[in-house]
Amino acid sequence: MAKDLFNRYIWLVDTIYRARRITFEEINARWVRTEMSGGEEIPLRTFHNHRKAIEEIFDINIGCSKGGGYYYFIENAEDMERGGVRSWLLNTFAVNNLINESHHLKRRILFEQIPSGQHFLTPLIEAMRDGVTVELTYQSFGRDEANTFEVEPYCVKVFRQRWYLVARSPYxxxxxxxxxxxxxxxxxxxxxxxxxKSFAPEEFFRFSFGIIVDEEYDVESVRLKVYGTKCKYLRALPLHDTQVEVERGEGYAVFSYLLRPTYDFVQELLSHGDEVEVLSPDWLRAAMREKVQAMLAHYADGEGGAR
Known part of the structure; x- marks a missing residue:
């Protein structure tokens, strides 16, 4: 039931956002054409309840213009266009709903699955909305058994096909x-x-590459020399919000970053092979050299496992 409501909220936001200005009657006309409706219209009272829930959960305000008729619109549409959670909601859930409604297109639209969000994302968001703790039965990769404990949910974040919960552990x-x-x-x-009130999710991850926030690593200036067409890829999709191109030459570019060079960042650099070279800091360059030498050792004896 909670998942169905979540999908209805996203459908409603997406419909009003794309229309810019739309009457309640026009919303209902579009709603009854979806499979979610079961052929039934949205009662006006239910519609206003959805408006309130959308504002509380997603901070998206559906306003009403009474001049020349009752037209509904997204008050903070500019925020949605700038990105963030609102943009993600539209680009992910709205598209997913559309695909589910268009059965004949399902095999022609391929996208990444995020299995971890299927069962727990909705109740987590509801707990965040209601300001209540959640009890987790959790098993990290480093433990043989799961443990049950209580946490205070602060925010959620998606990274590399996985959803993560940021929460305070009272223990x-x-x-x-x-x-x-x-x-x-x-x-x-x-x-x-x-x-x-002092906790700001974006600030919490400001100097992190991905999901690791480890204060044992200082925030440092990192300089990368990038070769070939990889330069264009990084210009189109920066590795981090702090990315700045500081030098451009024949067949290469130098990018600088301000972040904590944690494990996940090192793994990202390794994934780009010989197209990315660490120029500084010196300790990170040395660490990358050790990683590359260790990788080379795996292939030194020819066929895999021949040692």
Whole structure:
């Protein structure tokens, strides 16, 4: 039921956003053409309940213009166009809903699956909305058994086909990160918690490449020399928000970053092979050299396993 409501909210936002200005009657006309409707219209009271829920959950305000008739519109459409969670919601859930409605196109539209979001994302968002803790049964990759404990959900983040929960652990008295695909069970409690006004999710991840926030690594200036067509790829899709192109030459470019060079960032650099070279800091360049030499050792004896 919660998943169905979530899909209805996204459909409603997407419909109004694309129309720019639309009457309630026009919304209903489009709604009854979807399979979600079951051929039934949206009661006006239900529509206004959806408007309120959308504002509370997603901070998306559906306004109403009374001049020349009652027209509904997205008040903060500019924010959606700039990106962030609103843009993601439209580009992911709205497209997914459309695909589900267009059965004959399903085999012609391919996209990445994020299995971890299927069961736990909706109840987590509801718990965040209601300001209550959640009880997790969680098994990290480093443990043989799952443990059950309570956390205060602060925010969620998607990275590399996995959803992550950022939550404060009362037991450890610190903010920790949990992967949704390692959760065995999740249940919202009735215990309220105070979401700290000082916690800003974007600021929390500001100097992280991906999901790792490790303060043992200092925020440093990293310079990469990038070769060939890889330069164009990074110009089109930067590795990090702080990316700046500081030099451009024949067949190469130099990019600078300000971040914590954690494990996930090193793995990202390795994935680009000989098209990316670390210029600085010196310790990261040396660490990359060691990684490359270790990789070379795996292939030094010819066929795999011949040692």
């Amino acid at each position: 450890y008295d610190k903010v920790m990160i949990y992967s949704l695909d390692r959760i065995h069970d999740l249940e919202a409690t009735s215990r309220a918690f105070d979401y700290p």
